[in-house]
Amino acid sequence: MLKRTLTSAAFVLLALTVTTAQAPVTQGMSPTKGVVIKGKAPVSDTVLKVVLPKAQHADLANGVHLIVLEDHRVPQVSIQIQMRGAGGYYDPADMPGLASITAAMVSEGTKTRTSQQIATELDRLAANAGAGTASSSETTVLSMGAMTEHLDKVLDIATDMLLNPTFPDQELARYKTRMKGNLVQQRAQPAYLAQEAYGRVVFGTHPAGRMMTAEALDKITRDAIVNFHATRYAPDYAYIGVTGDVTLADIKKRLETKLARWTKKGLPQLSVADPDAIGPARVTLIDRPGSVQTNLIVGTQMINRTSPDYDVARLADTIIGGGPSGRLFLNLREDKGYTYGAYSRMTTLRYRGDWSASAEVRTEVTEPALTEMMKEIARMRDERIPDKEFADKKRSLVASFALSLESPGAILSDYIVSYIYKLPADYWDKYPARVMAITQDQVQAVAKKYLDASRLQIVAVGDGKKIAEGLKKFGKVETFDAEGKAIRQ
Template identity: 40%
Template sequence: MQRKILSLMILILGGLCAFAQQTPEAAKPLPSKIERLNRVPVNNEILKVKLPHPKEVQLPNGLTILVLEQHKLPTIDCSLWIKSGALSDPKEMPGLASFTADLLREGTGKRTSVQIATELDELGATFRAGAVFGNDYTSIDSSGLSSSADKLMELISDIVLNPSFPTDELARYVRQQKAGLIQLRSNPGFLARERFAQAVYGDFPAAIQSTTADSLQKATPEALKKFHDANYTPNNAILGFAGDITVAQATELAKKYFGAWKPRPSSAMKPSPIAPPGPARVYLVDRPSSVQSNILAGGLSLRRSDPEFIPLFVVNRVLGGNSTARLFLNLREEKGYTYGAYSRVSANLFPGTFAANTEARNAVTDGALHELMYEFKRIRDERVPQGELEDAKRSIVSSFALQVERPAFVLGSWMQTKYYGLPQDYWDIYSDQIAKVDADTVQRTAKKYVDLDHLQLVVVGDAKQVREAVAKYGTLEVYDADGKPVEPKTETPSVGNK
């Protein structure tokens, strides 16, 4: 036995010595000589992705119902969109739609907030409601087990149709919101979004990005109830179901719990048209002692139903849609100016925005602005190389395909179709429409929506540190953190002409 062990040790030691005597070149072949057999094959074709279609039902009271059957898991998702949101706020009371949505679950005619929370917990269900500033609808979403669908829908209908807006819960909410307003004013990202929205939208309600202390002071149960009664109506809503539920079951639940919901003429506010884009401007929001600048630049885009939305979405992916896009690769990977740089396109029933954003240290704010403008000009002036364009389009469709397994995502996609009036085959041909976008279309779309002559550039930072760098890029306006102008405009050549 000892001889066998000794022989084995000699063999091991001999092997180790032989390995140690190999040259580095022999031990590690050059990367170009290595043949990797375990790589996933790359498919250069753009995926074909289609969504399952929902069934649509209309109740006598005008409520539209969408039902998407997916029986893989014993769960359901329910979504209710009210076609009135922050854009329906009275001018003298910004935030009313948000107050109303936030307070829905704080009590009804027969349940307290504690009872609602307890029942949701016992059902293993979720509930959230919100009316986002700058948006045109209120969303109410819930999920739970399909075996509890009846109990869940009874609870949701009570929350949505019979809110009591209790005085004590509203008072607590107002205190929290007032404290939140103070925190918002210390957030450079919010200050940039607020100034940008005001620059782009002017007097249009989407310019408003938060409530005010005065508005919160006016919040009463009567004010919330008045907004609720005027806007939460079945003929002003879309109700969607997705998951382990049949069309018959969903329709029966909708009739049982929402069938008595009485329709009323919609009193949603009709905002005035958006003014044409103004000339290029640069806005500096002074944030003393800030060690970095928050940069946001862009302008008006388009409505969600506009046929150019898909080409613009491709432009966005090439420019700054993810961490492999131009802005990120330039400002972070190559220059090291920032942790991230991105762009985004938004679209609603009204024109949204197309904008890019980043954050940079004071010392490199000038460089970051220069590279941002360089990338804006490059995507306008140069055709996107074919390989880069194909990568961007594959990325869009692949990301979309990964979401299709989620019933809530699919339901949300069809809710968009109904709400924005998109064609019924929109998602059937979505991947084909992405594939059709060529380099000429990208450049033509970029020239239209990356509009340097009307570019609104916002920088939030320490004016003493970055004012000189920022002033190079156009007519400068300086504001404090409360949104008040602190000095007259400084005329400089337009951003688009630099």
Template identity: 30%
Template sequence: MTATVARTATTKRASRQLEEDLRRIGADLSSSAGADISAIGFSGLAEFAEPLLELVNELAREAAFPVAEFERERRQKLEEVKMQRTEPGFLANERLRKVLFGAHPYAQVSPSEAQVAAYQREDLSAVYREFYTPENGALLLVGDFDANEMLPAAEKVFGKWSGKRPETPAAPAPANPRGRRVCLVHVPGAVQTQILAGCHAITRKHPDWVKLGLTNSLYGGAFNSRLVMNIREEKGYTYSPRSSLNALRQHGYFSVSAAVRNEVVAASLTEIFYEMDKLRSLPVPEEELADAQNYLSGVFSMGLATQSGLLTQLSVMAVNELPDDYLETYRQKVRALTPQDLLATARKYLDSANMQIIAVGDRAQIESQAALFGELEVYDAQGTRLS
């Protein structure tokens, strides 16, 4: 909410004036926030760079947090939070994060209705004052411009901004669940089940990041991956199975998801773990490895071909404090990997015996199937434990 309301007005420009000034120079401006970062995104013509930077500077330093905009956003946030409770994907992700992270802040993916209702305008402005500082931020610019002109313009606009990096409060260590555990989130009458299984993994700074990224691509991270070929193409259990590496700044985790028919929950989980164990048992054939390397390298290259894609990668580098040669060396590292590298990586990180399983669906339809895979806990959509 802080990022959204901060975008609406400054102490010098009311909301309407802000929008008019953006239209006058043909610029777009947005704001966003996630588990690790808040961002002000903007785009416009290079010839209007200085007035656009001045506007961004105001938002970063002098956001006004108008009462009317705060109240409107709080109402919208309340509706959003209510709607999330009807979305199986959200419920699965929320429960998995709680299981994996316990008392760590990463365990909370969204506030409760009560928390949103209790928010005050002053709460947002306090967060803004603490975290929106130059020592805690980075200015990333991508485009067809003369750096010898753009850098002095940026220095002119932002040069007098001062402020310290906020202290990072000590956070409890994430939970470390061992052995399979099944959490069933009961949604009465659900005609399909959302499966999400996961375990702790690594961050982007870890030396095994590229290895695990390619292993994930082979397993379920690409359209022609083993998991997709198995439970979508061959068995028809689901339309969109997928595995992911979720790289939060302090801790990472691996997850695999699929929305399946109620009657094939057990069969789907069996195949999910079969493909995982297979990667841990046998080296990947050279031809399959080459295809995966070409795919991952190609996706990375395509991501750098647009301004927005390049900006995203630069942001990833800044937030995760990656080395300056990350963009130049990533594809080389992918292509240098061997079948033995991936076998060792799968054995190290993809342990089906310790996967935490979330199943969101109708308890009466899926409980007996879910219970086959580990100790079972049952919750309702509000997060209250039922058994």
């Protein structure tokens, strides 16, 4: 389907299946715990030819860069206006959350529409439009989606939100009240408590580790919001990504018309700072009495998106914790039955990001589960990855990239990444070949370089009475309650 509709675009053929011998492996000789390979299933080693759809690029009259990925399978359009410089990363130090509230409030009224009119019109058309950001993000994204027949109406509302928001006092007061209630509510979730503590220990005071608080909310005034919008919702460093049932020429014309008044504001050159170097390994316990599981996170700072180690680190992450065929899952779930799932993830931005492994394990096995997680991390550093496992994982990365092509949104995200980080034009065309060229030595070197035991931070959220003792074996334990307050030992 995808192949047929995209043949008009210039494309490159990717050889996505790599021939690997499917010689039966003797039972019990499996390189990975928890798995028995009988080797009888028919695996195709034919070369699957997949077309990588090409994005089209253009610049709007106001200088904003436009990236369009046409997809005419169904009559829908998605648009994201990404405003670099307006994200939570740029919150004033004394007003964390300002960017986030400003983004939420652009839906709450414009010069010609009330909050309720905006909501009613969007919902009537089954369309969406709204802005959002995160404390770690440099950008605020104004995104919208609609059926093609409603594109003009929805674009009208979305650009009105961008250009003419009025930030009514009454809506701001209501928003703050709702947010405060939600902040209380979030503390019931162990995953939230774990993320909050993890951000603090890995990123310190860097924006990537900040969380919204009720006190911070109280400080944010309407004047500050008006000012943030006036100065930072600027086209200076903005770009727009579009996917769906439109042509480049058509959408460019529509956007230029609706955004004619959106001109550069002379934002100073943007720059970001890395987080401070991570401190020595520590154990942080969040006491949640009554927990029947412990949420475990082990992580550290790693690399930014343009690091030459990126592809190798991505492969290392897939090997240790990428889905059910990753080592963490096979060991902690399939072999031990400690958890419903164990995975790893990495985040890479313009500044130094992080890598972490996590699992929710039953309280009684907190200590052995953590031991196994640490063992798996150590194995990445200390042991050469067996040949078959290594070949399997490379094929997995490349072939899953092929499957992701079913989603135009995923492909557009890839092209946005190559645009914002100034990656080579053929970056994604060459991605499979780059992955296939990685060696076991490279992966081990990256694991040694970044997953050093002396810098791994451990966060545990669980029933302190039952798990504190076991955690002491992994280092000095600092304990906090579910409100985030330190508990004296």
